[in-house]
Amino acid sequence: MATNALNLPENEYLLPGNRACAGCSVGIVFRHLSKALEGKAIFVVPASCFTVLCGMYPTASVTVPVMNSVFPGTAACASGIAASLKKQGREDITVVAMAGDGGTADIGIQGLSGAAERNANVFFVCYDNEAYMNTGTQRSGLTPLGARTSTTPTLGKGQFPKDMPAIVEAHDVPYIATASPGYPGDLYDKVRKARAIFGTRYMHINAPCPAGWQFAPGQTVAMAKSAVETRAFILYEIENGKFRLTGRSLALAGKDKFPGISEFLRHQGRFSKLDEALAAQLQARVEERWRQAVARHIACEQQ
Amino acid sequence: MTVETKSAVVITGNKAAAEAARLARVEVVAAYPITPQSPVVEALAKYIETGDLDAEFITVESEHSAMGVCIGAATAGSRVFTASSANGLAYMCEQLSWVAGSRLPIVMGCANRAMSAPWSVLNDQQDSMSQRDQGWIQLFCRNNQEILDTFLQAFRIAEQVKLPVMVCYDGYILSHTVMPVEIPDQEEVDAYLPPYAAHTALDPAAPRNINPVTLADPRLNGEGVLCHGYMEFRYLMEQAHQEALDVIVKADEEFGARFGRRWGGLTWSYQLDDADTVLIAAGSLAGEATISADMLREEGVRAGVLGLRAYRPFPADSLAEQLKQAKRVIVFDKSLSYGYGGPICMDVRATLQRHKMATDVDGYIAGLGGRDIKARELAAATRESIAWAAKRHAPKPTGWINLQL
Structure with a gap:
């Protein structure tokens, strides 16, 4: 049975009161991650929003061990911890590298690529809030086309984001998944699955950011759901090369009518000046990626 | 025996x-x-x-x-x-x-x-x-x-x-x-070096946030205990460096007692006891300088060598003590702080000034990018410094050994 709000474990690893911004989705992500790992994890965190959430010396907001790392060093540090735990016979502990989109896809991509190629026993989680939010919403390699950021202030970003799960998949790792704080049960079940797998596991999480995307802090979950409903973000997993849609995205695969991408974008200030040509480009990309995902799901199902 | x-x-x-x-x-x-x-x-x-x-x-x-x-x-x-x-x-x-x-x-x-x-x-x-x-x-x-x-x-x-x-x-x-x-x-x-006992721990049963953001001033923790700010941590690091000055010497002494070889701790010396002209360097270059010292002694220059083993922490007090009798010190650096001079030379000058010693300290840059250094070149540089001191009052500019412009 899929996990939902009623059968989630009650243990909490995030203390009441933390330094994250109001409406931050990273708290929702961490809560369900840590529940699925039953706290038996070591988190490695580069400079990022999660660093802020975890608290400043000498207080902490989480009850799992956290090791801070230099910005590009997350995957390597996690690899080192994993190597040491192996040497000590403590491999029951999951080593989680938890980085933002910059720490994963930009400055962190070399270390992640190295770790993935070695199949280091690390669970790498990218919470993708689609810009350098912790430093004030500068453009990243995962910022969407057309989004205004503090370094694309008037015209918006001129390029599509990198397809990070596809980049990781090219490293032939055993498990890749996407997840959303709008669907925490799906996220939880994927972490449970990832936990039991040896090697480099990668999870890409859509992480709506009220401050950077410019929407009301109370709308975080609605925004995460809207990303999935409009198919701007697709829930799937790739287990040993086998692709399958999951959760809400799997349910949507049976439908033929969907809300347009503008339903998702129009609530976000960063897209408030998006012109029709760019909106059409974004919609076309959504359609193409959805077509590919559904086709791949069906092809893998028939194998 | x-x-x-x-x-x-x-x-x-x-x-x-x-x-x-x-x-x-x-x-x-x-x-x-x-x-x-x-x-x-x-x-x-x-x-x-x-x-x-x-x-x-x-x-x-x-x-x-x-x-x-x-x-x-x-x-x-x-x-x-x-x-x-x-x-x-x-x-x-x-x-x-x-x-x-x-x-x-x-x-x-x-x-x-x-x-x-x-x-x-x-x-x-x-x-x-x-x-x-x-x-x-x-x-x-x-x-x-x-x-x-x-x-x-x-x-x-x-x-x-x-x-x-x-x-x-x-x-x-x-x-x-x-x-x-x-x-x-x-x-x-194994007897000299016991197994590694980490002072850090990554244990879900005793979770800690290691190296989080640390503010300028001390802050209270959850139990109301005042904990260090960034500057206190940095001071403790510097204290550890000062402590290392003794620890490096003891590690070498105990190594010597067990294995029969000692390397001098912070520094080593050659013909230093009666030397009034002391050549200073770090690494293999200092080894080369011992041959230069022999050459200079044959010419009647009372030359010796002080080799640096520890560069950081800098053995300033030890250096000052060992250079008490020196009239001039020649420092050979295999690196350069561009716009000023050889880093070891600068540290030696500062040390002697701090100890109120009026010793001449001349600096030479040597061996950059693999340029070969011969003992006779170090000896020649030493003679050049002695000659400079005899004739001039202006400070001698940093010399470059075997430069072929």
Whole structure:
């Protein structure tokens, strides 16, 4: 049975009161991650929003061990911890590298690529809030086309984001998944699955950011759901090369009518000046990626 | 009386470094190849594959990640090892600072090589000198036996004062040159160097947030106890460096008592007792200077050599004491602080000024990018300084040995 709000474990690893911004989705992500790992994890965190959430010396907001790392060093540090735990016979502990989109896809991509190629026993989680939010919403390699950021202030970003799960998949790792704080049960079940797998596991999480995307802090979950409903973000997993849609995205695969991408974008200030040509480009990309995902799901199902 | 001597093997400096890591029973090795360091990690990879060393070998994609792996593994409780040179060391730069700030007792080798551009794979000491202020202890070696012995001492020093140690040895001149080296017995090394007991812990049963954002001023923790601000942590790091001045000497003394070899602790000297002209350098260059001192003595110059083993912490008091009788000091630097002079020369000048000693200190830049240095050139430079002092009152500009403009 899929996990939902009623059968989630009650243990909490995030203390009441933390330094994250109001409406931050990273708290929702961490809560369900840590529940699925039953706290038996070591988190490695580069400079990022999660660093802020975890608290400043000498207080902490989480009850799992956290090791801070230099910005590009997350995957390597996690690899080192994993190597040491192996040497000590403590491999029951999951080593989680938890980085933002910059720490994963930009400055962190070399270390992640190295770790993935070695199949280091690390669970790498990218919470993708689609810009350098912790430093004030500068453009990243995962910022969407057309989004205004503090370094694309008037015209918006001129390029599509990198397809990070596809980049990781090219490293032939055993498990890749996407997840959303709008669907925490799906996220939880994927972490449970990832936990039991040896090697480099990668999870890409859509992480709506009220401050950077410019929407009301109370709308975080609605925004995460809207990303999935409009198919701007697709829930799937790739287990040993086998692709399958999951959760809400799997349910949507049976439908033929969907809300347009503008339903998702129009609530976000960063897209408030998006012109029709760019909106059409974004919609076309959504359609193409959805077509590919559904086709791949069906092809893998028939194998 | 007959002294039982153990048989020596004839090996390179790189092999001596690898032998030391094996004897120290390092548990995680991570490294990325760079000339002239590569043979160190090739040797360790072989030890690990053949079972001569029970360790994890992580073949990382960069030096930045090599030190990243070492940071993770050392924090989780393993003794670690890495080595690099030149651009590789520079690529580790922010990690080097992270290691020291984390007070991780990581020991690394630096096969000293010139920094680019332009490319040079040959020796000088600009690479380790450029990382001088990261908080690491830096020890220099003059031969391959000292490399092996210094690495073993380095683990002990690092783990005692909770500071990382960079063992520096000249690329090619030592790294690729074979010399007889005595390999100590494993049991003796085990007795000298007990297993690594980490002061850090990564344990879900006792969770901690390691190296979070730390503010300028002390803050209260959950129990109402006032905890350090950033500056207090930095002061404690400096205190550890001051403490290391004694610990380095004791580590060498105890090494000598067990293995029969001592290397001088912070410094070593040659013909220093009656010397009024003292040549100072670090690494193999200081070894070369001993030949120069012999040449100068044949001409009636009372020359001696003071070799630096420890560069950071800087053995200022020890230096001042040993240079009491010196009339002039000639410092040979294999690196340069551009726009000023040789870094070791500057430190020696500052030391003597602080001790109110009116000794002449002249600096020479030597051997950059692998430029050969001959003992007669160091002797000639010394004569030049003596002549300058006899004729002129203006300070002598920094000299460049064997410059061919």
